[in-house]
Amino acid sequence: MPELSQETERMRGTLPFGPAEVSGPSMVPTLYHGDRLLVHWGARVRPGDVVVLRHPFQQDLLVVKRAAQRREGGWWVLGDNSYAGGDSTDYGVVPEELVLGRVRFRFRPRKPAQRSPFALVRWALSAVRPVLCDRSASRRLRAR
Numbered sequence: 001m002p003e004l005s006q007e008t009e010r011m012r013g014t015l016p017f018g019p020a021e022v023s024g025p026s027m028v029p030t031l032y033h034g035d036r037l038l039v040h041w042g043a044r045v046r047p048g049d050v051v052v053l054r055h056p057f058q059q060d061l062l063v064v065k066r067a068a069q070r071r072e073g074g075w076w077v078l079g080d081n082s083y084a085g086g087d088s089t090d091y092g093v094v095p096e097e098l099v100l101g102r103v104r105f106r107f108r109p110r111k112p113a114q115r116s117p118f119a120l121v122r123w124a125l126s127a128v129r130p131v132l133c134d135r136s137a138s139r140r141l142r143a144r
Contacts, residue, residue: 026079043102048133
């Protein structure tokens with residue numbers, strides 16, 4: 001499950017926007033291990049948004065998931081990689097107060113092997129992208 005660095009927790013209290021770093025495969029192909037995120041803390045969440053939340057059982061752990069559906073008692077969250085697990089199918093509905101913010105942008109760091117001019121241009125064109133709302137998340141939920 002994607003965890004976020006402890007630095008993320010310190011930044012959250014001071015600014016409305018802050019950085020975070022992903023570790024883990026549960027949001028592939030949207031987010032990869034090592035991606036950097038720009039999080040809007042306290043933003044309104046809608047179904048399909050990628051959100052940062054406290055893990056319901058380990059509240060010192062911050063995770064990133066997709067808010068699939070609003071339910072009684074909170075949000076049903078899913079990872080984009082259904083094989084990785086670590087989402088509401090494991091721990092149920094996440095209470096509203098544990099959902100901390102919405103992911104706005106992701107930045108993919110350059111890999112050391114990307115040295116040719118063509119590879120650098122390709123990386124520059126794809127490194128920073130907005131993380132958009134995926135309305136198909138609720139359809140995936142119904143299919144399970």
